[in-house]
Amino acid sequence: MAKDGERREAWTGPATDYVLEHGLIGLSLRPLAKALGTSDRMLLYHFGTKDDLVAAVLTESNDRAVAAVESLSPSPDLRSAVLDLWSVADNSQFAPCTRLYVEAAALGLLGREPYASLVSEANGRWLASLVTHLTRSGVDRPLARRLVTVIDAAFLGFQLDAALDASGTTRKRAVADLADAVAELGS
Amino acid sequence: MAKDGERREAWTGPATDYVLEHGLIGLSLRPLAKALGTSDRMLLYHFGTKDDLVAAVLTESNDRAVAAVESLSPSPDLRSAVLDLWSVADNSQFAPCTRLYVEAAALGLLGREPYASLVSEANGRWLASLVTHLTRSGVDRPLARRLVTVIDAAFLGFQLDAALDASGTTRKRAVADLADAVAELGS
């Protein structure tokens, strides 16, 4: 294993970019290695295992999404907080992170490891960042924790829709509906 | 190709059962064939292609879910309609159908065919059945069409949660919240 993981660290970012673009499900080491200008042999030497590499990529992607939410300035109220959060999730830069999350979740659906654990952990950090943004926007912490389940579930569904369905207008209204509905719940 | 698809038809059901249990993503013809008491050779002969087989399975699974929704008796109001629909989606018999749908959607996320088209078509029929149930429960058709986007998105998200997270109580409240919120939107 690498002495200090220097190369490993240097590869994690580009590897994540590659996976975000090409998807996780059919991921193969050789094309990825080629894109990074190296060989599968080297990837395995520095990451140890394909699963370890995937874990690093998933964590990196999750970190990016969480950082994006954390960099959000507080929203004036609950309704706009939901809209602001969606604007992050739907952002062309971070939507692939959600997509990757969905892929990993699908892989973990039947308990397949390491995906199930990875996704569960990633989900925890992601939900926590949503809760934090809601509280920073003036929402009660217990209420935020409660609403975040619905919000996140709807976001995932919207993201799936977005990728498979062209009709963005329907979804736009659905997002607004969600924001209204959640705001109603919070009052 | 088969003269009248008799064997193909006879295999579609069991094959769907197998895929619902073992998942779509890692699906391989040889184990499936073994479970059906035949060989991959025969599956390909009668279905033509693995993609064709998957298409048949996906359609069958979708048909089952749609049939379950259609067999639902009308709900007294919008709120209970949402809860009743969820009780179908979360049913131990039909939850695997949703799970399979998520797997197919994940496979189609990057436009990979035939998954993207199949999922898009399946989604259309599924959404239509949800709309029908809402209208049969006294909801305005335009309103039903509008709300169904949010409802379905949240359902998908819940289903992902359900598979990856043990905590059923949180989700139970989230479902109730969703029902409340949607009911509020409809009034």
Added chain:
DNA sequence: GACGATGTGTAGCAGTTGCTACAGATAAGT
């Protein structure tokens, strides 16, 4: 300068994948 540790390239293994060539079976139609 010898030596061990760390890194890298080549080549290949064993397993799996969807799919197919080939030969034989079966049965229906003439």
Added chain:
DNA sequence: ACTTATCTGTAGCAACTGCTACACATCGTC
């Protein structure tokens, strides 16, 4: 009985998978 179309089993192909054995390079240390 002979042909023709439908069906099925065996065996295998070519491509790909994650991963590894082996040889070579490089480098800091004694």
